[in-house]
Amino acid sequence: MLNTDFTTPLSQEEIDARLDTIARQIVGRRLETPAAMFLEMHKPLSYLASQGLIVAMPIVGPFVGHQNVADYSKILSNSANIERLIQRIEELAEERDEAESKPKPKPEAKTETEAETDKEQE
Numbered sequence: 001m002l003n004t005d006f007t008t009p010l011s012q013e014e015i016d017a018r019l020d021t022i023a024r025q026i027v028g029r030r031l032e033t034p035a036a037m038f039l040e041m042h043k044p045l046s047y048l049a050s051q052g053l054i055v056a057m058p059i060v061g062p063f064v065g066h067q068n069v070a071d072y073s074k075i076l077s078n079s080a081n082i083e084r085l086i087q088r089i090e091e092l093a094e095e096r097d098e099a100e101s102k103p104k105p106k107p108e109a110k111t112e113t114e115a116e117t118d119k120e121q122e
Contacts, residue, residue: 004066006054010074016084018075023088032093036086043082050076 010018026035042049053060053073061069075081 004057004061004070006070006073010071014071015075015081018071019081019085019088023085023092026089027092027096032089036089039082039086043079046076046079046082050074 026032050073053069053076057066057069
């Protein structure tokens with residue numbers, strides 16, 4: 001905890017990378033709807049959540065890293081980041097839904113020589 005930096009603001013790229021990681025985990029688990037609802041409801045409390053992370057750092061820090069807790073606290077301190085996270089979740093969910101709705105290509109029929117080769121290998 002001695003090397004934890006609370007004062008240096010994160011760059012926009014670092015914030016985007018962290019938000020993208022969170023969004024991908026949420027969409028990967030198909031929890032985009034409850035997550036978006038939760039984030040929308042608690043957006044006004046994001047600053048309090050950031051301060052709560054600092055208070056919880058002695059307990060949470062050993063498991064996820066003290067600097068990670070400090071970084072997420074910096075992200076939560078600005079409610080605009082919460083809105084960006086919601087937007088990123090929606091983008092990734094839309095991309096996933098589009099990819100799933102595309103018809104999958106049918107496997108091509110094997111030629112006679114490929115079928116014979118397969119039989120020989122068995």
